[in-house]
Amino acid sequence: MSTHDVDPRLASGRRPYGNLKDEAASFLRDAIVSGALPPHSKIDQDQVADTLGISRAPVREALIELAQKGFVDAIPRRGAFVAAVTVEDIEDHYEVVALVSAMTAKRAVKRLTPAQIDELRRLDQEIAATTDVVRVRDLDRRFFHLIANAGRSPRLDTILRFLGGALQGSFYFDAPGWAPHEATYRQQMLGAIDAGDVLAAARISEEHVRRCATLSVDHLRSRGYWPDAA
Template sequence: MASRSVDIGGTVRERAARELRDRILTGALPAGARIDLDAITEEFATSRTPVREALLELSFEGLVRVAPRSGITVLGISPADVMDSFTILGVLTGQAAAWSAERATDAELAHLRELADAVASHSGEDAIADANWRFHQQIHRTSHSPRLLTQIKQAARVVPTNFLRVFPEHEQNALHEHDQLLEALTDRDPIRARDIAERHVLDAGRSLTDWLRRNDPGAPVAE
């Protein structure tokens, strides 16, 4: 999907939620860690209100516990839950790719090629994360299903936005699969597009799951 160098926009609350979610999903903020509200507020150079709202959002997702007296504690997410979440996301993105193969206009497919080229042009750079996010988001949009877009937006929160920085070994494989997916979309082959898109997500989920299992640091207190 460690701090991010890429900024994909949004309000301060949205950016704070993304950053903290990334840290929890990659184990930088492990289960049991305490989150210092003042430190986070200072880090984002903002007031307490958007940071509190971001933490409440994460509490609704089950990633942190916000208690009046004990403060904010990271609950984390188990490797098994991560894999379940990626499996769900894989099904949704596979369906988006299948519908894109059937519904995308020629102009939209040409734009997707431009976005894929942009991803490849940033190979080895931090900016690849932003370009990769835009490419996949556009595939979802070309499914022309607002209902599916809403479901993907919720499910995709489990993917760290700095995924390719955490797992740089996935970069070349991701670029290759982008080419395969574009070929399937251009051929108007929904079955092949679905299989490639779903496998793309599941491979990422397995990498994150395995990494979390290997790098479980316990539950220390983080300032």
């Protein structure tokens, strides 16, 4: 598939960004994970710039960033190509996230204030009463981030910022079954927090994130993301 196919598929979904490099990076990342730009395809910088109505400079900066995060392979004198994300890549990513999440969950159980715990319950109740999928996803992320923020440290902040941009969330949030999986996680975490059980909180967090990896891989397989896979 030519990168010229990006325009009709994705231009209508463009979102406003203050930073042109970030806009280009988000646009390309979405194109890659949606399959509009399949693995090994060459990225046409002029086409991307024309589609977004920007110059090539922020597109080049975006490609450098995406190459650092593993989305793009930059080959001297040939250009930038979409990197192939393997099953192992996804599993490795989520395994690291699982370990970090377990650390933050253990700390959060000890640090969460009564007001923050009430907010977690409120978010869970609001999610249960909401049918808007986008709203559910937003509230669910707020639930997860509230726990993560309570248990983080400056060093973990650095790790979490990198991990947050290293793999597109739509791998998981487009997968069937993510919503009930998240509901189970929230209920289990609230139980562990109420009991003050740091070991249970760590185990629940690890199992939750590893299940995210399984759902993501299964979903991508069902979409034919790895057409040569058995």
